[in-house]
Amino acid sequence: MMTAKAELPTTRPAPWSRIELLTKDWLKELRERKAYGTLEECQNLALLTRKSASDAMHSTNLQHDLEGFVGLVELLKEIEGLVSATELLTLGTVIMISRPNRPYDWASNKPVEANDSTPTVIELFGLLSKHAVDGFDSVNCVNATHVLRQVLAQHAHLMSVEQMKPFLEASPTLTWKCKETVNIQATRYSPESAYFRSQELLSTRREWTLPNQALVALLHNSFPEGPEGCDPADVLVGGSGAESFDKLTSKLLYIANAGIKIGMKRTDVVLISQILERMTHIVTVEAGTDRAKHYATALVSLIDMVLPQAPKINSKNCIYAAVGIKKNPMCDDGFFNTCTLRALKVATVPEGYPEAVEALENFRYQVLLHTVHISPTLRKFDDFNDDDHIAELADLCSASLARKTGLQPLSGVDKLNLVRWMHDGPVRRQLMTDNMKVRKEIFMEDLGL
Secondary structure (H helix, E strand, C coil): CHHHHHCCCCCCCCHHHCHHHHHHHHHHHHHHHHHHCCHHHHHHHHHHHHHHHHHHHCCCCCCCCHHHHHHHHHHHHHHECCECHHHHHHHHHHHHHCCCCCCCHHHCCCCCCCCCCHHHHHHHHHHHHHHCCCCCCCHHHHHHHHHHHHHHHHHHHHCCHHHHHHHHHHHHHHHHHCCCCCEECCEECCCCCCCCCCHHHHHCCCHHHCCCHHHHHHHHHHCCCCCCCCCHHHHCCCCCCHHHHHHHHHHHHHHHHCCCCCCCCCCHHHHHHHHHHHHHHHHHHCCCCHHHHHHHHHHHHHHHHHCCCCCCCCCCCCCCCCCCCCCCHHHCCCHHHHHHHHHHHHCCCCCCCHHHHHHHHHHHHHHHHHHHHHHHHHCCCCCCCCHHHHHHHHHHCHHHHCCCCCCCCCCHHHHHHHHHHCCCCHHHHHHHHHCHHHHHHHHHHHCCC
């Protein structure tokens, strides 16, 4: 007997230590308890199983192969509804990090080819996305958003819009929540910036001024090497970035046509403005072609997808609001305003595409109104001043401001501030004529009263 034991191999794990075998036992016990036990008994067992699975995932002696990965995802689905969203998200994130065929860190935001684990990865992506917002009551779940962004960046070209939908719709909230990073299994997942211009300067600003992480993922999926350096001329037919930009636009149009909304927040405005700058360049230079028509349609759909439609702008719905921190990140030397204005100044559409013209005008107009609303808050910090920015932005929105309802979404104070900061001209004089209170205040200021 002693001799037989000595001859047993010692270089491979014993059969009982394989993760898929453990998972089968956990699943069997859970399903039996669900069939015959009380709800409380099921919840207690689910919590115990969740802990056992987490401990097993951290064991270096266990194999995390395809069968084990599939089994763990089945286990996660089995305990869904029996444990809190935080418990589910904590285990699910570790499972996703340990998935088979996971790219090396340097390639974490690059698209991958489909493999045997892809269907299960996408299924787990949907499950985690569904619970991501509710599960964020623990700092240990912060990495979930970064992992989900990476998975979308790797698999967006392999996913249907329905599979992407939970993360896309939750992304405005999750992006703000994931502004910090933590370590899981000694792995740090940081937020990502992805812009077409001034990437280096933009990304060195405060980390909580990041653009929407779902949009960043779609950018990386379409531009594996990153969009920085892809000037508007590069996306024209035959340009170095034309094919990649076509891929990005197709994804955005696909998402928008499905009725999905990705509410624009903070520095998303810079990113969307840069995308619109390139779309309008294609429509203008290639006017009359099928591609120009396609991009005019995509422009309208993109703006409809990201633009908030608030009858009255306030601190709760302002796209630049930053609740919960001492200093609003948008007042960081006004750099994001500068980048936004630079893109919107050159974004124009020929009159032959009236819907695109109207959509672009509305986009600039809404950006102006939200900028005016947040400006008094930003001016409380570091002598921030955006008079010139607002004046130049208002010049771009003269058609919208000239309407009788041009100032209607603003409060009385915001109306006054906008007129106060505008360049003198016909539109400003008309606004003063149409708004008695504004005219009175401006007149008193001019008299030094």
